Amino acid sequence: MIRKPLDSLRVQLLLLIVGSLVTAQAISLWLFVDERSLAVRAAIGAEAAGRAANVALLLEQAPEDLHASILRAADSPLARFHVDPLPTVDHLDHEAGGAVEARIRSLLGTGDKRVIRVELHRVEGALTPMTNMPSQMTGMHQRMMHDKIMGLELTLSIALESGAWLNVDTRFQRPPLQWPVFSSISFGLTAALLIGVACWYLLARLTWPLRRLAQAAESLGRGEESKPIPASGPSEVRDLTETFNLMQERLVRTVADKTRIMAALGHDLRSPLTALRVRAEMVDDEESRDAMITSIEEMQDMVERTLAFARGMAISEPPETVELGEFLTQLRRDMLDEFQLETDAPLKIRLRPQSMRRALRNIIENAVRYGGGAEVSFAQEYDRVLIEVRDHGPGIPDAQLEEVFEPFFRIETSRSRETGGTGLGLSIARTILRSHGGDITLQNHPDGGLVVQLDLPFTQSFNQQERTRS
Structure with missing residues (x-):
């Protein structure tokens, strides 16, 4: 039988172990990315809530002629602050609004009951910088903004004491996924250690007795004399080896016994056939004598060929x-x-x-x-x-x-x-x-x-x- 590389038990077990390690690593990475996504969203909400709350407090405490300067100072390539008669957010976002709103209220004061509206959107594709921004402020972000990576857009509407609304448009681009180099090196070393040392040794300890057992079975099937195989390896393989040794001993003994019986039978038949031949030679009638001798020779020939058939079954040469x-x-x-x-x-x-x-x-x-x-x-x-x-x-x-x-x-x-x-x-x-x-x-x-x-x-x-x- 011609064996393909993937048919080997050792190769299949190695592939199973490597596949399990890769799968476990992929699941760990997926969980890491998911936790990282939640952490990024929480950081984005906390940062936007802090800036919005501070700007709202400044607008309410500063003179009205400084409001425009405060808004310009708060603006950035990814955030724009403006005061409008109506709120930009006309509904509440139930997914992330609660955490952001709680953060803003904690900064505004515990007794503050003003209306705060939050809306969060996922943005696919390239993020564009906010409009009406100086070119020197947007230039350093231009290359980052054109990368087609998923971003988040957070819109806040905070009611001011004057009856106006502070509307905040904030855009955040999620940082690109960075492959954990240390984890990759650790995974490679672990896999190499498991495969190169532990697994290879253990699999060799398992597969070598099986291969030796297969060679012994093949030799037995060809009629070659085979000595008992030393039992080694795991307990199941040792039991299999001992069972094979017992089977081999019984087969050889059975064939040898049958061969000896047929050889003894042939030897015992030669004596009476020889005696019959001598008696046939003493018959006076020539026709009867020739017929008897022919029959006896036929019987002798059959005995010799039967013994030859038995020798063909014997495993001696x-x-x-x-x-x-x-x-x-x-x-x-x-x-x-x-x-x-x-x-x-x-x-x-x-x-x-x-x-x-x-x-x-x-x-x-x-x-x-x-x-x-x-x-x-x-x-x-x-x-x-x-x-x-x-x-x-x-x-x-x-x-x-x-x-x-x-x-x-x-x-x-x-x-x-x-x-x-x-x-x-x-x-x-x-x-x-x-x-x-x-x-x-x-x-x-x-x-x-x-x-x-x-x-x-x-x-x-x-x-x-x-x-x-x-």
Whole structure:
């Protein structure tokens, strides 16, 4: 199986941790901005209320000929004060008026009952300076005023003792959001510390035993001898490792017991068959003697092939790393039946050589015997190695493509060993391939003949193990 980077448990957990940290930081920043907005609004209201209350007190205490000077002195690029017969604010603002009004009354005096009206608006886009302002006062604010940042416009109408109204138009531009540098550095250091030290160590402690367990399971599936895995990591992983060790021990013991039983059975059958052969030789009637000897030889042949089938199930031969092209070339030299071999790029694979020779020999011999010849090729597809053996014979009916793998099943209906064999060749081959972690499939070629495909694993652990040994 080819693993993508994001499929790794370690990567997914790291992404989860980093995502959680970023989310927590974003929520904290959002709360900070919201609190900052409330603080800015409170400061704006308090500052405007203070200036308005002071101006109102000055107007009521100063002579009327000084009123114009007081108003001009109070004006600024973002605030304008003027006295009018009617109030500018014709309604009360229920959102922020209460706090501003309370601030003004606290500055005017506790017993003051005059009417105070407050109106607050949000202003989108560039704020323009108040009109009728000297150019030298607005110049220093011009660049700031053209920045398209949300601002606030506060309008106050305060009743004076003379019956007139002090109208105040105040505009405040919220200061731009400043990224908290210290918080960013603190977040980066915290994330690096968690990921680089704590999380990486803890995740390695969790994922390494799992990876080692997966490699051991893969080796067990290929029939390789595997020692018990030391239990390490969290308690759940240790329990899983101990369970796997117990399962592996039981599987190996079960296969070994069955192999010993079949070997013992074959050994015990040889003695009575040999005795029957001796007795058959003593029969005087030649026709009866030949028939008995033929039957006994057939029984001996079946016993030997059954033992060969059992040896194919046994996990005794140690695996080796071989170059597949050279392996098939040597097999062609050793076989009596010639076959065509198409070699591809050098390809190293780990297998049990003697068992694999037996499987390939059975398949190639069938192709030569029933298909008139064999064409062998191999290729790598992702994490698999495919070996194809094709012949140009009549093929096999689709309904029997799977049935031919059953022990002692023969398509050829005669009972002759010369023409039909024993029906164990494909069964032995499939048993050997499956002990390697692979399989065999059959399919009829569209142009005629049968294609036997041997599927073997080609995983990174093979190469890693080979590099470790070298």
